[in-house]
Amino acid sequence: MEEKITISVIKADVGGLCGHTEAPEELLDVCDCILEEAVDEILIDYYVTRCGDDINLIMTHKLGVDNEKVHGLAWRAFEEATKVAKELKLYGAGQDLLAEAFSGNVRGMGPGCAEMEFVERPSEPVIVFCCDKTDPSAFNLPLYKIFADPFNTAGLVYDKSMIGGFKFDVLDIIDNKQVTLKAPEESYQLLALIGNLEKYCIKRVYRAKDNEIAAVVSSEKLNLIAGKYIGKDDPVAIVRAQSGMPAVGEILEPFANPHLVPGWMRGSHWGPLMPVSEDDARPTRFDGPPRIMALGFQLSNGRLIGPNDLFDDVAFKRAREKALKMADMIRSMGPFQPHRLPETMLEYTTVPEIMKELKGRFVEVEKKK
Ligand SMILES: [Mg+2]
Structure with missing residues (x-):
């Protein structure tokens, strides 16, 4: 073997x-x-x-x-x-x-x-994604696009070894359960789950025809581990590319169109995920906006050749500009939803204390007879 x-x-x-x-x-x-x-x-x-x-x-x-x-x-x-x-x-x-x-x-x-x-395949390109100011569910949307959407990944249509689709291990992070769903056959069920970032995150992706591992995401929820939230679970992911897997460019493509992810400022706000170079992964504006960097390696008998800093490309300049425009727009909401995360996802909240203080001041509102 x-x-x-x-x-x-x-x-x-x-x-x-x-x-x-x-x-x-x-x-x-x-x-x-x-x-x-x-x-x-x-x-x-x-x-x-x-x-x-x-x-x-x-x-x-x-x-x-x-x-x-x-x-x-x-x-x-x-x-x-x-x-x-x-x-x-x-x-x-x-x-x-x-x-x-x-x-x-x-x-x-x-x-x-x-x-x-x-x-290791004869040539083994892998991409390591590292994020800050967000959470493992940030990968739900891009992993769906990479492994299940032919409008993103042409190889799903044109590469014979991918035409059988991919399987997704989906974690229920609240009830600590896992389910495996296969695209394209179960893509609507898959979307019904992974579109809910409060509860579900993709843990692994396999190529359906031979169960070859394709992607994995870190998903240790610090808030659940510690019993109370101590730090955000800024995620990392590994994705294999080429030769029966999506091409490097197909894996990077979803990040050309930034999406909103949870975890900005105090782990309590939505913000756009901005693709940046290793050098630019130092979030300062309102401690963000959330960042993702992509390091490309070739494995050579386990040796890491590289990295190639994949988002350090002018082709992602507009994505960064768009992310900043989205940041301006959503920042104007201040403490209002949808900039603010729903109660269940907040890293810090004073609401229970405020509710305790205000308890006696709430009065019943008379119902219409
Ligand atoms: Mg961090």
Whole structure:
């Protein structure tokens, strides 16, 4: 049997400079040192980056998903980075490390994680998406377009290996359940669910004809893990491209037309998802608008060749301008919905306290007889 390669992207926010805008070089350097020491022993290769205040550890290895050594390594990198963040008194130092000590894997402990294992194809292009100021449901709309909409992905019509469609694992994040739906046959049922960003998010996508993994999204909801909301779950995703999968350009195409996602300012507002270069992933305006960056790699026996900073292209300039216009428009709503998120999705809210204070002042309104 051919040997499998695993790509693991594990992310956490362990401190920002200043406020929630950016994880500084000092923290990335610490993570870099820790991962460098693990090359050969645990990892084949790695790339450390940041999107806003989130550090993203992109790692390749042969140990499979949910591996204790790989997750333990990421945890240790975030712990060491937290020490530096505390020394520098960075904002929210260590905020995503919710457990006292590491056990087993990072799920349920604060960091987010997207991983997939596969036999490397003769040419293996993968795209790693990293976001800030949003939430895993931000990928619902683009993943639908990429893997189920022939108006976005021409290959669904023209590539024989995709004509059988794709299967979507959909998570119910409120009731902790999962369902698998297949497009095109069940695309209306799929849309009925994933259009509801309060409750559903796409976790994985598989090619239907052979169950080959195509995409995976980090979906560890920090608000549910911690019992109360401590930090937003800024997501990452891995998508495989070309040769029986959508082309790189088909995977990037949905982001040319920005959509509104939850998670801007205090995790409590809708905002447009702006596609940016690695350099421009430092959200400042009203702590946003929400950002997404796309790093393209070619795998070579597990080695990460690249990245190619895919949104660093003039072709996405208009998308950025459009996102800024959408930002102007929705910002004018201030504390009013639909800029403000519905009650169930708010990261911070004073409403229960206000309701307590006002309880005695509400009077019954007389009903018409
Ligand atoms: Mg963040």
